[in-house]
Amino acid sequence: MAQLRRTASLPAVFSFPPAECRPGSFAVRPGAASWEAMNRRFALSALTLLLTACGQIESAPHLSDRTIDLGTRLSAEVRVPLQGRWEISRVPDWLDVSGRSGTGDIALTVTAHRPNATPAAADQPQLRGVIEVSSTRPDGTVQSTARWTVTADQYRLSGRVTEAPAVGGQDLHLSQTPTPAPQREVRGLIVTYRSAANRDAVLPVRVSAQSTLSAEARQARATLDALGIAPAQRQPLSERSVVLSGLSDVAQAQARLAADPAVLSVTPNVVLHALATPAAPQTATPVVPDDQYAPLQWAFPLMGYGAVWRDMDAGGYTRPVTVAVADSGVRYDHPDLAGQLWTPQEGALDVLSGTDNGDGDGPDRDPTDPSFAGRKTESHGTHVTGIIVARWGQNAPSCAGCSPTGVVGASYKAPIKVLPIRVLDTQGNTDLADVINAVRYAAGLPVKLGEQVYTNPHPAQVLNLSLGGEGISTAEAQPMCDAVAQARERGTLTFAAAGNSGTGQPYYPAACPAAVAVGSVTLTAAGTPTHATYSNHYAQVQLSAPGGSSVLAPTYYAGGTFGGEPFPDDIVSTGWDYQKDEPNYVAMAGTSQATPQVAAVAALLLSKGVTQGPDDTLARLTATSTDLGAPGRDDFYGFGMVNAAAALGAPAVSNTLGVLLSDGQGHTYRPALNALGHFTAYLGEGDYRVLAGRDLDANGLFGEAHEPRSQAAQATLSPAQPQVELGELTVKP
Template sequence: MLFSSFHGALPLVLTVTALGTTAISANPIRPTLYPVLPWEDVPIHTRGELIVRFADHVDIHDLAAFHASMETRGRLLSEALNMQRVAFDPDIDIERVAERLMASPLVEYAEPNWVGHALHVPNDPMYIETGKWNDTFVAEAFHLFPIDTERGWDSATGEGVVIAHIDTGLDFDHPELVGQLWVNEDEIPDNGQDDDGNGERDDVHGMDYVGNNKGKMIEILFPWLYDTKDGNPDVHEAGNDGWGVPDPSIGNGTDDNLDGYADIAVSHGTMTAGITFAVMDDALGMPGVAPNAKIMVLRAINPEGLALFADVIASIDYATDNGADVINLSLGWPVEGRSLRESCERAYANGVVIVAASGNAASGGVSGGVAYPAAWPTTLAVGAGTTSFTRAEYSDFGPGLDVIAPGGEVVLDSGVFKEILWSTWVASMADENDGIAEMGTPGWAGGAGTSFASPVVAGLAALFLEQHPGVAPDVVYNSIRQSAIDVGPNGWDEETGYGMANARRLLGQTQGRVAGFISPDDQKMPPGQTYISNVVIVNDDDVAHTVDFEINVYDNNHNLVGGISPIDTGTVSIDAGEVLRGAFPHPTQFGMQRGVYFISIELFENAQPIDYDDFALNFTNLQ
């Protein structure tokens, strides 16, 4: 079977998985899956509040006079940008006030404090039954394999890189994350003081800019009454940050914003963090993409999954001023805001790489366009891809898209999951009320969304920065784009950008040669059915090559499985820079034993081996 007959996009399939080496501890696995839904059609903003950037010449005396004359209150948002949150009468027409302020010589611009969304929304619990992927699920980190992370770890693991994780906070006590936290060495814990003079108190591991905001609509619309901050972005039941028990970070068991779900985003930050940072080689759970990077934790999304421009701006400002190398933003808005854009521009100008989710609004294949801030040129926009190297059905696409990465797959019309991405998780009060686990209990859960694809690429950026410390963000962006596997029409396209991000190519392990990649299509394999594996061959040399390929099946001891190996062979001619793609059917055998098998691609040139790649397939339903 020659590759020349397989040019074009790979086939979309129903169910997939990857290497089955992940162990699960006695901690409970949450039997809950997270479908992706588009945000509301009409964006909302806070009431009686504006984000105002004052002119550079405006000093503290000018600001005092401004607030006195306008009968307003201001809170510093970004000292570097001379930006404040300004509170007016809550019944005032805030957009009209913004237009009037724009005429003042004191004001550079003024705009509403828009409300954004974490880019996934939970569904009802579903219990686990091993080996069935289209209705119940196996906890496996399949997302690590289409991007070839294992081969990338031969070169880098993120050592020495700090990633600012702007999300719902995370569970500091989760065994996969407890040792991964960034530490502000100049801050003394829990003394109520700003020891390092950075403007924040007790910020040992980051900041919580949501504080006591539980996600009620009145708290969103009138944040001045509720919105506060503290130095503890841990998702926890009880602490010393002054909000009582339970702490708002763990939720309150109530559907506060009346969207049909209670505490839907409590574990969002813990899940997205696990994708990037989970510990490697601890015989527990699954490894993160950059398991030796450190997490600067910045809580900017409330338990109901809503985020304010102001809290995200404050988080980006903190990350920029306190040594973050990378920022991950698994959140987005359908509206552009100048204040958030300038915050990203400042971070970018200071050498910070910004990775952001493209959005989940592509219902029916019609995209609302890439969400903000992902759409801006200062950020790297990441859409969700599948293990068939296609765009996930829900993933936003358009002119601003850079790359795709595994994010799980959902059929939006039916809510059926095709692919589930598993990660770390923590139980909310709503989970306790539903009998799943006591609040604060760590575990693992599955989900889908561009929220999950973004931290995959943030992890790849950390691997690259370990190899190339101090390079400009554009170097990182262009390297990730250029090393992606082109999975759509030749070159950039609006559905998959530059293609599927790839660790092995990013870290230079295929430079100057031809490389092969193989990924799984479906793990539910009753006897007598046909299994399909997806193969990509890439020529990263500057001259053409002719190579032979061989696809084999090995058992767990790396012995060829008799009677069906090699599955397929062929010869391909591949031009410099060309990418060839193919789908190869393999009939399963009635006599095969249950267990783990490895399907591999081996490349040869002039009868000499030049590359090898494989994935594990767990046959659990053969007999």
């Protein structure tokens, strides 16, 4: 409302509401004073203000473009003031108008018949069409034309197609491993000398006589002797580095060594830990199995492995690939890993330098994740290994109640083997020096452990590090990052867990420039991937993959059922029951579980020959990932979630699940299913019959008479009921 306030020359206040606006007219309502008392000049000003307020009035007989938004309504009335004759020349097939021509004001009803415009994929949330209208002069010539855009929101029908069997078993349980916040711990120092001669001078086996040493080398030896560091406490780490252990005062030794001119750098040998989230509450009680646990491995269909495995059936995955898993070791006696691992005689290694690591000895050729009385922790390395190479089909009998088939690994028929390297003790801890040795050994570089030099006979093309350290600085991580870089130069691509603290704090070795940091995704209630809140997010994160449900936020049970109850969206893989000392299967979650998902795809790329080395493999993974979150690379997802089918170029084939919708008007729709069987169909008004099933003959129709199918469901969509959720449609043979 325009308002003029009283001044010295005006005796009253007048208001001019725009409510009376009509073509060719105006209205003025007086305030406290009468119209006759108003100054003529002021009246003209008021008229100007009023006409401004009425600026949306169309000047007869001209028409203008407009939008008619039906929303979820079936129809809407249209009123347009007009002088002269008008005519509608074009109306989309899915719209009706109550009149096509007339004289004077346009008054008509627009009605939508949405099924007439709904595509077969039922994937358009909104319909849009254009009505063309024109006005004419008395002599019949066109005066003006306009385009009226009509929009109509579609109704939504959603559900999920599933073939989930009744899964149960005595040997599957949720990980209950306690994961208290680790305290910072160091195990001595890593010293890098300015020359190899300086390093050689301080080693237990001295290659040069005292008289032939340079002054700097003699100083290097003297510094360690003065600190009381015995020769047995000095072990070579790389060409110019040694690791010093058993120090009584690490801080004092670090200060003395930093002042030594023979020393380039000295860093604490910081303890790293296995990355695992706090255990999720157990929601299902295992029973005697009646089927394998693959239906609970939701990560594989989410990444497109159905197509990848069909691609393997056609051949092409012929190149042998070694994936080194530097972790807590592995259980060679797990039947689901039989024949999938390099053995101790073939290069497997335990690099742990201490003897208090659970197996009672130091470095040797046995990387078994050991059993001992009272052990309660899970076999982290066995779980990670199974994600990559667990066997398919029947396993050798192992124990009463053990699943005869268990889980599947990503590798399927590809000639991929895991090289176990034990670098985590039974508490999930290690230190920088041991990790450096593991990385170097994996890449085929010689490492000296104790008095023996070990060289890997099967250098790995891919290295998985599901471990990391909290609060390690860039400087402290540098020796480890150097090892990762050296490994990459030799053809080993390292994938490392991004961390599970849910912060922006970088974790090492994931944040090393030559490593690939892997974040974790989990599922929403709709079955779509989303960033797991426990997964660290920082600039070095390059890729993400399914790592399991978040226990730091509400968990959605969209991945399957177990024993008739919802099962959390964790990652199910091979494990070991240390109380019974027998194989089992465990559900875990964390970036430790996401990392081998990516390592497996990298190995498959190399096996198929899609890529040849570290650089093109990483480029292929990032280029074909599913971009989630902000467009392009972001700190939460990196370049996106790894997509195995896209990376490997797997072809589409038949024998797929789908859903068929039909209404009483002869319309048929085939909405797409996502990897977990969820669908959303955008449809028009009507009654629908919904049938889920398999398409065995590649004709795009699901659940025909000769095909597995669900019971038919019914749904009605209308303005009064614009959304219907059907729930699960279970396909049966």
